[in-house]
Amino acid sequence: MTTMKSSKRNALNVRAALIKSVLLMVLMCVTGLVLAHGERNQEPFLRMKTLHWYDIKWSVENDSTIQVNDLVEMTGKVHFFSRWPEVINKPSTIFLGNATPGPVFVRVETYLDGVPMIQSTGVEMGHVYDFKVILKARIPGRHHVHPMINVESAGGLVGPGIWITVAGDADDFVYSITTRTGTEIANLGSYAVPNVIKWHAIWATVGVLWLLWWFRRPLIIQRYLLVKQGSWDQLITNNDRKIAATLIVGIIVTLIYANNITKEKYPRTVPLQGSKAHVDVPVNKYAGMVTVKNLSAEYYLPGRTVTVKAKITNNTNSPIQLGEFTAANIRFVNHSVPAAMKGVDVGYPDELVANDSLKVSDQTPIQPGETKILDIEATDVAWETERLSSLLNDPDSSYGALLFFYNAKGERIIEEIYGQIIPTFID
Amino acid sequence: MKLTTNEATLLSAVTTPNSEAARIARGLDMFVVAILFFAIIAAFHIHIMLTVGDWDFWVDWKDRMYWVTATPMLLIFIPAALSYPFMMRFGLPIAGTLCAFCLVLGEWISRIVGFHLWTYFPYSMIWPAIVLPGLMLMDLVLLLSRNLFITSIFGGSAVAFAFAPANWPILAPYHEPVVHMGQLVNVADMIGYSFTRTATPEYLRFIERGTLRTFGGESTLISTGFSGFVCMILFFVWWKIGEWLTNLGTIPNVMKKHVGLGDDDDEK
Amino acid sequence: MAVTHDEVGQAKAIAPFKFNLKPMIMGMIVLAIIFGGARWYQQWAAWDYGLDATDPMFDKYWMTFFWAEIVIEISLFFTFVGYMWLTRDKHLNNVKPREELRRLMLWVSMLVVYAFAFYFAGSFYAEQDATWHQTVVRDTSFTPSHIMLFYMSMPVFIIIGFTLFFYAITRLPFFARKISIALVLVVCGPFMLLPTVGYNEWGHAFWLMEEYFTVPLHWGFVFFGWTIIALSGVLIQVMKYMVELLPKVLNEKGELTS
Incomplete structure (x- = not known):
């Protein structure tokens, strides 16, 4: 009895020790990792020697309320430190944007020294660039809005931010553009979505019908034994083969047809644009002063x-x-x-x-x-x-x-x- | 091939219409279908999202080079591996179709519930690619040929050859040109630019950026051709991996004496 | 062989086989509630308290949740797996075929629950993580998304997987006689997704600072995800089991004999 009890107690002790050690390990991970990531958590020596933002102005005040569809403009200067940390890439590829909780604002326009920043660019260390970011409020809520520059290999480096409350209804948000070919897009966020759903539905239907064609038969045990017996005529019938052949032709014809009508409807398309914008190196007016x-x-x-x-x-x-x-x-x-x-x-x-x-x-x-x-x-x-x-x-x-x-x-x-x-x- | 007595009895039992055996077998069918349904969504989806996911998530990643090249290659792994047990053990040439259906279903659920309802990305930005025609063609070739080599060549490559044509009808509207801030981009670029991704900036996109050598813009064709070639090989390799995983054996159970089994029970 | 009246009478007395769907349905309902509830919690607490890891509210609403998960999951793991082992059948050499069939079918039905749980980890919460990374600058390993993916969804299927593994080796003679490598892969492969988080976090801390989902440091998850293909191996073994077991309870007309 005593031995049983003590062995039980031992087992409990072992379990408690195990749980404790797992918790301790997790705790160590927490403290170790929390200090190693992200905006506030990026290492100070990196933050202090990369970007310095100043003269930042927002078109609205801190903690103000705006409506869905209202514009917010952020302007200011960003200084790329000349003693850039060795451990991350030089800012030869960067992208100017906004640190907001995802697409709660739409990015309307961005400029670095007056150059449109729809593409990425590269900058020189030790120089100061003017930036401008124009955003359009999309999703209601209280959001922290910062300018941000993503630097290749370092990730997002965030400028000072203010709180903006967006009021109104997200459904009222509109963002319209007109393409170079004259197509008027009433709302960029829902453009051509019905067409996507239509084609997905067509193919899903074909797939489901084909699966049901098989699932209606006894599946697992019977077919396993029929395979063992080598009765392939029963497993895959002539009917199956005919339908398969028809489906092959059907799929290929559908693909060709779909591409032909697409070509007719959209005769002029351009691929994704992957060039890099060029910003002249600004003169450092403070040099040597x-x-x-x-x-x-x-x-x-x-x-x-x-x-x-x-x-x-x-x-x-x-x-x-x-x-x-x-x-x-x-x-x-x-x-x-x-x-x-x-x-x-x-x-x-x-x-x-x-x-x-x-x-x-x-x-x-x-x-x-x-x-x-x-x-x-x-x-x-x-x-x-x-x-x-x-x-x-x-x-x-x-x-x-x-x-x-x-x-x-x-x-x-x-x-x-x-x-x-x-x-x-x-x- | 001749069946053992047990197997013959069982075959006769389960093929008797409306019998208890047929009912039990059908019940097992339903369980297996449900297991496969959820397991394939999970396994195929995690495989795709972590190998070619970004191209699938974002409309402004869907380019003529990497997306068209890499996606079919990665699409073929699991369907090819499952084709072996499905076809060679159960005579079911449907692994590709089932995988394609499950993947796209899992993707749509995630795009709607996660990408749209949680983090507000618009549907025009986050739709998944159509993958069914190619994988279904792969199944159909296997059905008709019942041959690994023919399916590798024609079925494997079909996954790649059907990929761009299946998706162009939904992608084309997003490749209309737009001029914004005096810059030429297309609608997809514009969507990617407008709807902020804090952690995936423009430069991070793995997209075709030009090489001086794409022969007058035939990028899609070139990508498809290369992808088709690799798919042929991958179908074969992954079929073999599927074969290996299907025929895995056993290892001794050192704990079996605790459940009342002795050494002599091994041969039972 | 002539069938006597007695034998016919006996055959009629044998109760038809009933699938016990209750555990499966209950399991799926419980999982749907857990995962649905977690998703609801995310919608409610992620935007208000989950954007800044240095905010005290983050500790209150997210880290508390995290610690609760860890404690509950470790307890459940040992409870379930321990229960399976402690209540094991100590006479597996002597199980009636009908009972064995009942157990096997129950086990297969619970594999549906395992797959259902794996769906949430491998698909639903996994891909969702890609989108949460686009709302914040990564500032902790414990985001509202990671807390649900790595520390909830993954442990849930791990608990179910190990429980089912122990069910198989303690109640199903076929799987107890020898350990199925396929079954080990189906349980341990997905389990390895959790330790792979170590590689993932190491990579994000020291190697690749930027978030795209296809980075090589995510491929550990892919590799272990592949092991689920070994389900086909388990399925083939279940077939062999059926061939061995079913003729003991069925005759060639498909009637139950015991």
Whole structure:
């Protein structure tokens, strides 16, 4: 008895241990993988050294409501970082679009530096491109709407987004176009669908009838034994053969006929277009105006603060001040620089702008020709919520950001900064 | 071939009309049909979606080169493998037709319930290809010839040869030219551009992008010809794989003593 | 051989064979409710709480669901498979043919349920995953689609498959005497779809960042999907079983003899 009980208990223990270890394994997978994917979950060192979006404007305000069929326009600039991560492809093949939950908006027009982006294109690193994306509301709901650029091998890299509520009825959505051959398509989403269903139904009917022709007979046991007996005359009758021959002819004739009438109805077609759009490399108007060198950078964990020591040389003719530090769509603005404060539009998503001012150790302007070493401190909970702090888990502890300088006239000069970043774990 | 006594008894029993045996056999038929129906949808569909799925999902992937070349090749695997047991063990030349029907049914359910009702993709973008004529021709050739080689050559290639003609009547309207933002595209391109796929951008499409060598736009014909050739070989290979999987044997059961079977029960 | 009146009388007393369809129908109804309910849950919770894995609501509505699945499925697996083993027939050398036929038919009918479950994993929820990837930027391995596909649909057919396997080797002498390789493939091949998720996630994390369904790192699923072709092997073995078994309960006129 005792042995039985103890062996039962042992078995239970073994089972519990097994379940525990499986759960533990799954848990390890969860924690490991959650930090390794997607928009917020893309590794910070990749996000900070790929695309920097700025001057983003939406034709509607954050959290506003629009109707089905209303248009939304997103414009702004996107900077392709020159220290592009080695581990992903250079942006020689990219596609401009929108990060929305799928087709809840229809993409009406997209332009990169004025060039239509219906095709993919390639860009040069270290350059800034203007983009424009026009969307049309299709499915009601509260949606997060971002501009996005897909980079071959890296996937979608998402710009800052706002919330838009689409009201109305999805059935009211229309998107009409006229083809070059004069066909008027009332609604692109349902165009030529009845024809698709018709042909599917025709072939499915033929198939089902043919299957029923066989299924009506005793199938499995009898036919298995008849095969063994070699009674093929009973298995496949003359009648079957005649019908099969007729069907072969019928199918071929139907295919030929269907293609002939299709040719008559659509005499002019073009294949899918697979070319690449060409965008001229824009001139980097800020080239050489300011020299920025990262001396050291630290991430102070308990305080959610990034501190950068940088050597900055002003090569322009007028004094400049550091107005903004931006990394991975989070903006840290120096509140004591009015021109920088003006750059933050009303309606820009709050969660992407740090509450506290960017702290700069020396707020006096950097004079023409002068070199200064500045301590820059960017503090915000966004490091955590946008998961940038997870850079401590990355195989490459480096950061990248843009620095916005302003001169007395309010003109802006943008320069990249990048380097190693070192964590501080304790107070 | 002569049947064993048991087999002869059983054949006589199940062929007696309205007998208990015939009723039991018919019941088994129904179960087997149901099993095959669901299992084929699942197996054939997962095979197709993960090998040539993107071409099948999206109208702006349905090109003259990869779609026409690859789809028939991948379509033939499972129907060819099942043709062996269906035909050689049960005298049923319907594996291709059954597979085609099951696949397209599974696809339509997924496109309606998943692609359209869940994630709002429009039907013009997500219709599946027609695959039945080719696979049915394959069956019919097998029925008439009852010969592996003839079916490989004529039946296998029929899957490829019928593919583009079966689909052009539904695809052609989507290949009408459109000018959008001053760019020439076709309606399918336009649909793909308009209805956002966040993770499958334009450049990810495996489509014909030109080679200087497609001989005046005969891409579809060239693709079909190549596909037909590969299909001939694949039919043969997969028929053999089907044969192997049908005739799998057994391995010893080390636990059989726990269910009251001894070593001498092996030969029963 | 002359048939005596007694024998005729006995033959009449033999009850006709009844197909027990209840377990199959119940099984399919339960599965339809589970899979239909899951699909309804997706429609309701995926759009509102399933788009951002860093959102606390995602934890509440999706990760809780995920953990519940894991716990329930592991429990059900051991319950069902354990039940089959613990309540096994310990005298398989001595089963009456009529009882054997009943068990075989029940087992075959439950294969319909297995195939039905496999349909949801291999077709319904699998292809649906392709479309959910087009609504979000992949940000976790546990999307509203994956939670239903990898961690619900797949375990469900795995539980059914293993249960049926154990039914066969504990109640059907033909499958207990020797293990059918075809049956092992039909159960273990689809089972391997779940471990293949490891390859899939590794690939998406380190190798191919973009979502198209035909990427090579999905081909593990394809390979193990092929094993279902071995159903034909199982079918042939069932035929051999029938040839062995049915003549014990039927005469050549097709009448039941026991």
